[in-house]
Amino acid sequence: MNNSPITTSIFDLFKVGPGPSSSHTIGPMKAAFDFLQRIRQLPESIRQEANAIQVHLYGSLSATGKGHGTDRAVVAGLLGWQPESTDPVALLALLKDPTTSYPVQIGEKTVALKPEHIHFERKKYDSPFANTVVFELTSGGKPVFSEEYYSIGGGFIVRKGEETAEPSSANLPYPYQTMKELKNQLTVHALTLEQLMLANEMALTGRPAKEINQRIDLIMDFMHKAVRRGLRHTGTLPGSIKLRRKAPVLYQQARGLVQSSDSFLIFLNAYCLAASEENAAGGIVVTAPTSGASGVIPGLTYLARHHFHYDKATLRKGMWAAAAVGFLVKHNASISGAEMGCMGEIGTASAMGAAFLTYCAGKPIEAVEAAAEIGIEHHLGMTCDPIGGYVQIPCIERNAMGAVKAYNAFLLATAGTPANQKISLDAVIKVMKATGRDMSTKYKETSEAGLALSATEC
Structure with a gap:
């Protein structure tokens, strides 16, 4: 674990760029x-x-x-x-x-x-x-x-030579390294999570609150544009696998089953696949926290906007919760598939998505922590074994599955008393780091094992 406070900007975690x-x-x-x-x-x-x-x-x-x-x-x-x-x-x-x-x-x-x-x-x-x-x-x-x-x-x-070069934390009003420290800062200073995160972001970047809020809205706009493009685009993705896009078909199915209890999940799957297929095609996406996991948060935020009808202020609150979880994983473990396998990418995105949903629903920080912990816990050990080295199989469907797990983690975390959760987020991040360290490099983004070898006919 780093021995200095977290100094990552939300706009470093959520970055706009081309896939895959x-x-x-x-x-x-x-x-x-x-x-x-x-x-x-x-x-x-x-x-x-x-x-x-x-x-x-x-x-x-x-x-x-x-x-x-x-x-x-x-x-x-x-x-x-x-x-x-x-x-x-x-x-x-x-x-x-x-x-x-x-x-x-x-x-x-x-x-x-x-x-x-x-x-x-x-x-x-x-x-x-x-x-x-x-x-x-x-x-x-x-x-x-x-x-x-x-x-x-x-x-x-x-x-090389700048391995320890990080933005200065000297002026951070509310420094923290762990979820325990973050919760303590919230309690001592009687702050909401978004108030603390915004104050730190302002100190870190020098940007005023209005500009930061506008940039968060713009990031979500980029996410949702990727979803909408993916819902329109049909055909085959680039590369030798010749994988056909599935999101437009799922979306039409969901619209035809709008009165069915299944339509909610089909819509969510369609949104996540849409952004992930755009990433696989080399389109413009948002790292959330990585490009390989760039379907989870866009799919969930699109669902929250168009099905739950949350306003921009509520969505921004949720994004701060997602960012807090992403910061903690990056700082204390890793979000890299080459370091952690896919638990570092989809696992983190799912935990961030669970935190987003929980905080948007108005739940306390204890529930946000529980949801994020559940999200990571049920991705522990997930390998990164893309067929042919393409971010397609299993990556695209894995984004949809990560979002569904995020929603279920939100349900589980808010079904009882969060204080009864036995495993803390800090503890599961430590387990995540140890698991990634112990995992064979064959299963960490090298396409040397797992699905990459067992489905060579693709």
């Missing part, structure tokens, strides 16, 4: 963009000497990077593209022609980036994190400048 993977697409794109800025600041003599860029991918970036579009992502970043403003159609077009060379502008000259300059290194690499990418500016095949980055899940990156 926050750790394999958004993270490497951000790392490549950062490297581009650094080489542009090099002395003119070094830049004039250089003539190419080489990229080396390690860990699951190498194992499943092709299916996740990591090679396209690093090209995009080196071309100066950023996740939140990337055109997904243009992104998918990169590297279509293996003979294309991409000119990378570094000052007044350009250096070449060719497809063969991107190396998927399957050998083990000595690194503190599972997903590592090394960029080299080269002259005559020899490095003249290099940087090493780690993609640690959810689109978060760390540059």
